[in-house]
Amino acid sequence: MAQVHLKNVKKSYGALDVVHSINLSIAEGEFVVLVGPSGCGKSTTLRMVAGLEDISGGEILIGDRVVNDLPPRERNLAMVFQNYALYPHMTVRENLGFSLKIAKKSQAEINKAVDEAAEILALTPLLDRKPGALSGGQRQRVAMGRAIVRHPDVFLFDEPLSNLDAKLRTQMRVEIKKLHQKVGSTVIYVTHDQIEAMTLADRIVIMRDGHIVQVGTPLEVFENPVNTFVATFIGSPPMNLLTGVVGGNQIGLTDGTTIPLPPGVKLADGRRVQLGIRADNIMPDGHALPPTAHMAHVDMKVVLSEPLGTETVLFAQLAGTEVQAKMLNPRPVTPGEVLRFGIALDKCHIFDAETGLNLRG
Amino acid sequence: MTRAKLPPWLLLLMPAFLILAAVVLVPLLLSLYSSFTPYQLTRPETLWKINFPFNYEKALTDPGFWKAFGRTVLLLTIALNLEMLLGLGLALMVAKVQRGQRTLRTMMMFPMMFSPILVGFMFKFIFNDNVGLVNNALQSMGLASTAIPWLVDGNLALFAIICAEVWMSTSVFAILILAGLFALPQDPLEAAKVDGCTPWQSFRYVTLPFLMPFIYIAMAIRSLDVARAYDIVQVMTGGGPAKRTELLWTMIGRTGYVDARMGYANAMGYIAILLSIAFTVYFFLKLQSARRELGMGD
Numbered sequence: 001m002a003q004v005h006l007k008n009v010k011k012s013y014g015a016l017d018v019v020h021s022i023n024l025s026i027a028e029g030e031f032v033v034l035v036g037p038s039g040c041g042k043s044t045t046l047r048m049v050a051g052l053e054d055i056s057g058g059e060i061l062i063g064d065r066v067v068n069d070l071p072p073r074e075r076n077l078a079m080v081f082q083n084y085a086l087y088p089h090m091t092v093r094e095n096l097g098f099s100l101k102i103a104k105k106s107q108a109e110i111n112k113a114v115d116e117a118a119e120i121l122a123l124t125p126l127l128d129r130k131p132g133a134l135s136g137g138q139r140q141r142v143a144m145g146r147a148i149v150r151h152p153d154v155f156l157f158d159e160p161l162s163n164l165d166a167k168l169r170t171q172m173r174v175e176i177k178k179l180h181q182k183v184g185s186t187v188i189y190v191t192h193d194q195i196e197a198m199t200l201a202d203r204i205v206i207m208r209d210g211h212i213v214q215v216g217t218p219l220e221v222f223e224n225p226v227n228t229f230v231a232t233f234i235g236s237p238p239m240n241l242l243t244g245v246v247g248g249n250q251i252g253l254t255d256g257t258t259i260p261l262p263p264g265v266k267l268a269d270g271r272r273v274q275l276g277i278r279a280d281n282i283m284p285d286g287h288a289l290p291p292t293a294h295m296a297h298v299d300m301k302v303v304l305s306e307p308l309g310t311e312t313v314l315f316a317q318l319a320g321t322e323v324q325a326k327m328l329n330p331r332p333v334t335p336g337e338v339l340r341f342g343i344a345l346d347k348c349h350i351f352d353a354e355t356g357l358n359l360r361g
Numbered sequence: 362m363t364r365a366k367l368p369p370w371l372l373l374l375m376p377a378f379l380i381l382a383a384v385v386l387v388p389l390l391l392s393l394y395s396s397f398t399p400y401q402l403t404r405p406e407t408l409w410k411i412n413f414p415f416n417y418e419k420a421l422t423d424p425g426f427w428k429a430f431g432r433t434v435l436l437l438t439i440a441l442n443l444e445m446l447l448g449l450g451l452a453l454m455v456a457k458v459q460r461g462q463r464t465l466r467t468m469m470m471f472p473m474m475f476s477p478i479l480v481g482f483m484f485k486f487i488f489n490d491n492v493g494l495v496n497n498a499l500q501s502m503g504l505a506s507t508a509i510p511w512l513v514d515g516n517l518a519l520f521a522i523i524c525a526e527v528w529m530s531t532s533v534f535a536i537l538i539l540a541g542l543f544a545l546p547q548d549p550l551e552a553a554k555v556d557g558c559t560p561w562q563s564f565r566y567v568t569l570p571f572l573m574p575f576i577y578i579a580m581a582i583r584s585l586d587v588a589r590a591y592d593i594v595q596v597m598t599g600g601g602p603a604k605r606t607e608l609l610w611t612m613i614g615r616t617g618y619v620d621a622r623m624g625y626a627n628a629m630g631y632i633a634i635l636l637s638i639a640f641t642v643y644f645f646l647k648l649q650s651a652r653r654e655l656g657m658g659d
Binding site: 050084085 | 546548549551552553554555556557558559562566567570571654655656
């Protein structure tokens with residue numbers, strides 16, 4: 001186990017900068033998820049920690065060693081790849097034991113470690129098969145097993161679940177979480193799936209265009225997004241953003257609808273802002289939004305409804321913008337119906353329309 | 362007049378049958394038959410005298426034949442292994458080249474574009490004991506005081522022939538192995554790096570097993586080629602001097618066309634073909650098992 005520190009780490013390919021001087025400290029035993037849209041530099045960052053990419057600038061420390069110039073084999077970390085990267089010519093047993101064999105461990109030691117890992121991941125009946133004869137989920141487990149047997153300082157996961165189907169993904173997510181609780185190693189996990197990030201992470205690092213946008217616990221980034229990018233990236237369905245102009249403690253939307261500013265927000269008249277409302281905070285009246293002192297009401301025409309069982313997601317139109325709202329204890333809604341929605345203003349965010357920065361912060 | 366009517370499928374297949382019979386089957390049967398006779402080109406009537414195991418017995422009890430047989434196997438073994446090693450090295454180096462790789466690959470093919478006869482003449486000149494480049498170079502560098510009889514001494518002549526073979530055909534291995542390197546998946550290699558492999562270990566445990574099928578394909582192709590080696594040897598030494606570089610096919614060629622003993626030559630030819638088949642089957646089985654190893658199916 002070890003801490004990992006990234007100090008002003010940069011990566012550029014020629015004139016193209018893909019990671020711009022990022023700083024990040026990861027505590028021992030912490031589960032950190034790097035999340036962001038494709039091309040944001042999260043995989044590159046992970047690969048720099050692994051030693052598979054050169055570092056163009058800055059320093060990476062694992063424990064208290066600067067590892068910039070160390071080859072991957074001297075960094076004592078294990079990596080799980082998106083495409084599993086199993087050795088096709090080796091059996092599951094050989095795949096699992098390969099790193100130990102390279103480390104010149106005795107056969108007895110290797111067998112013990114392999115059997116243990118196989119036990120944890122329910123791979124024991126598959127030990128003599130080749131990867132070609134395994135399903136996607138099984139290969140995924142072998143890839144994880146290969147990482148566990150080494151007892152590395154740091155586990156690196158590079159979008160490990162993105163090739164699995166939805167059900168298996170949920171299952172493996174739980175497995176990974178359990179595994180981390182059991183093994184307790186430091187984990188750096190890369191994904192583009194915000195649900196994986198929310199459910200797995202001790203801390204989420206949200207990246208965009210090679211910059212770190214926000215770092216925080218899942219609840220922190222969910223409740224206090226620093227800007228509209230984080231606000232719309234984290235959480236499902238994404239936060240609704242309504243553009244308007246401030247006037248007399250109210251936001252005037254383009255169609256003339258006015259919504260009061262959230263409590264505690266003071267803004268000059270005429271400032272262009274975006275009001276951020278999560279679907280959980282805008283619900284039709286009578287459908288379970290607990291009344292608070294800071295409610296606003298709007299009428300919206302429902303365009304589409306997605307029943308999910310315990311709740312229904314309503315797609316409605318407000319000032320030319322599509323708004324997603326939730327309806328608890330749902331009843332059937334016909335498209336075209338106009339409903340009165342309550343908005344919990346104290347849970348809303350206000351962003352600058354130009355910079356996208358959160359103005360409540 | 363009634364005509365026997367052939368079923369349409371037979372009628373439609375007939376051209377193929379006829380052509381195959383004319384160009385393959387008849388000559389094959391004829392040569393097989395003649396290997397059972399003491400057929401001599403100069404005395405056609407000998408074709409009708411069947412004397413079954415005679416030619417085969419004669420070949421199998423002839424020490425000259427066995428020497429040529431052994432030499433052919435030796436040439437095969439040395440040439441194929443050398444070509445494989447050099448081709449592998451060449452392919453690994455060329456795969457690292459970033460700029461001008463296409464040109465390099467084309468240049469690598471040049472030796473294959475020459476006729477083996479010309480290559481034979483070229484190496485005959487290079488290894489000539491009086492005017493050859495090798496002796497000239499060795500002597501002017503002071504490494505040899507007298508001319509070395511490259512094409513006269515049996516071992517040296519075999520060495521010279523192997524040089525010519527290797528020069529001409531290493532690129533077959535290089536090209537096929539290069540194709541394998543291009544198809545090599547990068548993920549397992551990266552996994553190996555993280556798993557603690559040195560570059561050599563990555564090569565040994567990941568790259569090489571993946572390349573084995575490509576190597577065996579090249580081996581199978583080249584084993585057929587080398588087992589029928591005739592042209593280069595014929596030009597460089599003619600199997601001589603005093604049969605010191607005699608290979609199966611130079612022996613067969615001489616017996617058939619110089620001594621006109623076609624029956625005997627055909628019998629030896631059949632034995633030689635068995636050797637080629639044995640090598641090819643061997644490499645083919647290795648290829649299959651290497652593919653199975655990689656989970657590529659059969």
